[in-house]
Structure formats: C-alpha cells, structure tokens
Amino acid sequence: MKAFVLAFGTRGDVQPFVALGRALSDAGHEVLVAGPACYEPLAAAEDVPFAPINDRWNRLTDEPHIQEALATNYRGLKAKRTAIEVVRRTRQYIAAALDDITAAVPAQTDVVVHHTLLPGQHLAEALGVPAVPVALQPNWVPTSAFPCPMFAPSWLPRSFNRLSYRPAALAPAMLLGAVGKHWRARLGLRTRRGSGDPFRRPDGGRAFVLQAFSRHVLPQPADWPGYAPVTGYWTRAGQDQCPSPALAMFLDSGTPPVYVGFGSMRGQNPDAIGEMVQQMVHATGLRAVVATGAGGIAMAGASTDSVHVVDEAPHDWLFPRTAAIIHHGGAGTTAAALLAGRPQVICPFTGDQPFWSERMRSIGVAPDPIPQRHITAERLINAVEATRSDTTMPRTAAEMGELVRSEGGTHRAVELLLEVSADPARTS
Structure with a gap:
C-alpha cells in the first residue's frame, strides 16, 4: 500500500x-x-x-x-x-x-x-x-x-x-x-x-x-x-527524542516536578500566568518544568533550582517523569498526559479544550478545570494540591495510562x- x-x-x-x-x-x-x-x-x-x-x-x-x-x-x-x-x-x-x-x-x-x-x-x-x-x-x-x-x-x-x-x-x-x-x-x-x-x-x-x-x-x-x-x-512520534542535558540534569536532581505548559495557546497576560506559576511552586514546595511554548507563560529570569524553563520538550519523554501535568486541554497534549499516566490540571482556552478538560475530570484523572479567563494563583495552587491530596487520582491516572497504552x-x-x-x- x-x-x-x-x-x-x-x-x-x-x-x-x-x-x-x-x-x-x-x-x-x-x-x-x-x-x-x-x-x-x-x-x-x-x-x-x-x-x-x-x-x-x-x-x-x-x-x-x-x-x-x-x-x-x-x-x-x-x-x-x-x-x-x-x-x-x-x-x-x-x-x-x-x-x-x-x-x-x-x-x-x-x-x-x-x-x-x-x-x-x-x-x-x-x-x-x-x-x-x-x-x-x-x-x-x-x-x-x-x-x-x-x-x-x-x-x-x-x-x-x-x-x-x-x-x-x-x-x-x-x-x-x-x-x-x-x-x-x-x-x-x-x-x-x-x-x-x-x-x-x-x-x-x-x-x-x-x-x-x-x-x-x-x-x-x-x-x-x-x-x-x-x-x-496514534502514538510513537517523539518517544526516542532526547531532552536537553540541562533538562535531564534538572529532573535527576530532585523529586519529580510538575509540568506547566499551554502549547500554542497564548492568553491575554502571560506575565501574570508566569507569576502565578511561581506562587504555586512556592506554596506547594514542588519543583516545576515550565514550557513557554508560543508565549502563553512568561517567566521572569532564568531557570532556578526549583523551576526549569524551556521553550518546549518532548511530551512522550517528559510527562512520565512528572508528578502532574498542567496544560490547556488540547487533544494532543491531553492524549500525551493520559498515556503518561499522570494526574492533570487543565486550564482550557477555546475550541474542544473545555470538552477534554471535563472528560478528564469525569474519569477521575483531574480536578475541576480552571478556564483561562478565571485562572488565579489560589485556584492553581488548590488544583495542584488536589492531585496530591486525592489519593485515588494518581492511581486512576496510572490505570488509565495502562489502558490507553494497550x-x-x-x-x-x-x-x-x-x-x-x-x-x-x-x-x-
């Protein structure tokens, strides 16, 4: 053929x-x-x-x-x-x-x-x-x-x-x-x-x-x-890609981080989103890999011990190495998060993203979605904490990962x- x-x-x-x-x-x-x-x-x-x-x-x-x-x-x-x-x-x-x-x-x-x-x-x-x-x-x-x-x-x-x-x-x-x-x-x-x-x-x-x-x-x-x-x-693309040495070193230097990235989406105030991410890291004590993507998140300054900033990274390689995945709810990113078997926090912008964010909540792999126009540092912190305090969510995400991979x-x-x-x- x-x-x-x-x-x-x-x-x-x-x-x-x-x-x-x-x-x-x-x-x-x-x-x-x-x-x-x-x-x-x-x-x-x-x-x-x-x-x-x-x-x-x-x-x-x-x-x-x-x-x-x-x-x-x-x-x-x-x-x-x-x-x-x-x-x-x-x-x-x-x-x-x-x-x-x-x-x-x-x-x-x-x-x-x-x-x-x-x-x-x-x-x-x-x-x-x-x-x-x-x-x-x-x-x-x-x-x-x-x-x-x-x-x-x-x-x-x-x-x-x-x-x-x-x-x-x-x-x-x-x-x-x-x-x-x-x-x-x-x-x-x-x-x-x-x-x-x-x-x-x-x-x-x-x-x-x-x-x-x-x-x-x-x-x-x-x-x-x-x-x-x-x-x-449909998966395979990117599975064999290697990350940058700096990203690999960051992952190896501590506990699994939270991933934060909105892909090709860009909201009205990327600087405010970047500040919210910093507040989330400080409040939760978690580390984070932040993908600035098309500019949806603006991070002031360079990477630190707790926050590693990249333009993008191979989702298939990175997501299984994270504690949770904060994203916009695009079909491709949602699929990669499911396949990785990790809890999700979804901040939908437009199109089919609200649908996927609601599906993730309904199957038990994500808390209530946070629409971009309603995102605040407090809501982001609470959602991330929910992925840890709800003990069934990580297990459900892992089980769902096995199912979709099979x-x-x-x-x-x-x-x-x-x-x-x-x-x-x-x-x-």
Missing part, C-alpha cells in the same frame, strides 16, 4: 499523523506525510518521508489581536470581527498549502488520509482512490449521547445532541469557501453536489472515518456507525487503512 497522509494544524494535530507514517513504514508500506513546514523536524526525528507545505496559518496566533480573541473564545463584537479575519486569512494559507500538496503527490498512491480541514477527498477523487478523513476529536460523527464538543454547549437538551453536529458537518466547506472548488478545478474535476463534504464518497456513500482517540476516555456511543471506528491514540491505536489504524484500500466502499 502507498499512502499519502495530509496533516494540518498545530503540533498536537500533526504529531499523530507523523506517528501513523512511522507505523505504516514499519508495516512495510510506502508513505509520504505532507504537513506544515515548521514540523518537518518531527518527521525527521521519526525518519518519516515528509513534504513541507505552507505553514503561515501556524503563525496566526503570534499576532496580539488574535491572541486576545482566542483567550476569550471569540466573545464580543471585536473578537467576532477577528474571527472573520482569521477565516479569510486561513483560506489564503490553505490555498497555498494545497498548491504544495499538489506538487508533492506521489505516483501510484493507493489511499489519501487527511485531516478533516484539508479537502483530501478532492485529491483522492482525482486519483481514483479512497479518501479517509481523520477525526482527532469527536466533533464529526453525530451521536445522541453528547452534543458536539466543538460547536455546542454542554447544557444543550439531549434531544438536540445529534442536530448539534450539523455545524461541524458544514464547517470544512464553510472554512474553505471557494478554495476547495478552485482546487477541484485545478485537479480536473467537475463541480458536483456534496463534493465539499469530506465525509461523503463520490458515489454519495459515507466515507470511512478513523477516530483517533481512546474508547476508555470516551466510551463509544451505541449509535456510532461501523464506518467510524475508534482506534485509540490499545495500539496506530497499528489498528494501519490495519484498517489496508482494508479500506482493498475495499473503498467498506462501511463496517
């Missing part, structure tokens, strides 16, 4: 696709992963063939007014105007990325695996091969069990749950606008009804969807169809892709 894998988004979105690429190679298949150029080192570390594509979208959150809108989850008129700007510019950047993808298409591709926000179904149709969209979050396959995590409030009456997934179904085409249609034309395809829906095959049937999260974290609803299996998390999600995904490439119309 020869797979063309299209990745998109931040590090937590891209890393599972790189892990899939490694698993495909290990199973004897040919693979090329196309993804944001800034994440080429992730693929290089795993020896996965990689085609860099335009990554200007990944730098949108460097801009202060976009950071401000994200921190409020686009609340208010000003933030809504920013959201419109983000959509407009995202379309421009995706158009450039699609040009790069077109130039990178391998000969004799058998299957196109793609992030839901990249219209891989058009490329697959032009090649005459199956397209397999990937759901890193449970946003895309309707269920009556819970409302859509990305687009619906948790208090929605249960009778509206399935209906709440309609905006998600429309989101890929709405985000792309005319970009997807223009790409179809460049690929030599005619416009047809429903072509913008990544979850429909050209013949109108349902596309096979891989849901890359854990059934132990989110029990599979009875009404999820056979064409949307839950594989488990699923072998990446290898299951490879098996399913092989079956789909042999039977593109498969529905179970």
